[in-house]
Amino acid sequence: MLTAQARLVRHPIAPWSGPDVSIAAACIVSEGGAGLCRFEVVGDLHGLVVPAAGMAARVDGLWRHLCFELFVARRGAADYLEFNFAPSGAWAAYAFDGYRAPASPPAVTTPAIRAEATAGRLSLTALLGPGTWPDPRRTALEIGLAAVLEHRDGALGYFALSHPAERPDFHDRRAFALALAAEAAPP
DSSP, X not given: OEEEXXXXXXXXXXXXXXXXXXXXXXXXXXXXXXXXXXXEEEEOOTTBOOOOOOOOEEOSOGGGSSEEEEEEEETTOSOEEEEEEOTTSEEEEEEEEETTEEOSOOOOOOOEEEEEEOSSEEEEEEEEOXXXXXXTTTSXXXXXXXXXXXXXXXXXXXXXXXXXXXXXXXXXXXGOXXXXXOOOOOO
């Protein structure tokens, strides 16, 4: 198993009227391409719009509201995958041949999403089935982790590992800042 974890930072220019929060994210990828992503938002969450739990369903446009995002790419390859997860259980999966160039949707099983919210903490865990990601034993992976938070006044906050562009752009490969690679066995 390979693990990567990091803190997400808010885009410095995009307007945000919501509370100051800290967001931690982690990914664990198994040898068979199954993976687990965990996001934890900590702080005064008053005023955040958190979707109520519901049935798991594939839904487009989750980025317009509170959701968490995962990007997975093979190092050196132009193609990549995008996954969106909402506390409601809604999710989406997309494939791209290159920067924002849509490809046929990936065939993935419904991820198991679990969310918990209290006054000071929101956590979401998404479990992706085997074969969802490229096998990290065969190719090094570049990972992007991001979150969109929605305030009750309609403002969206954009959080990611890094923000290399002037505008929020989670698809910018420079923001796929976590590397996952199996280490070669010693001779």
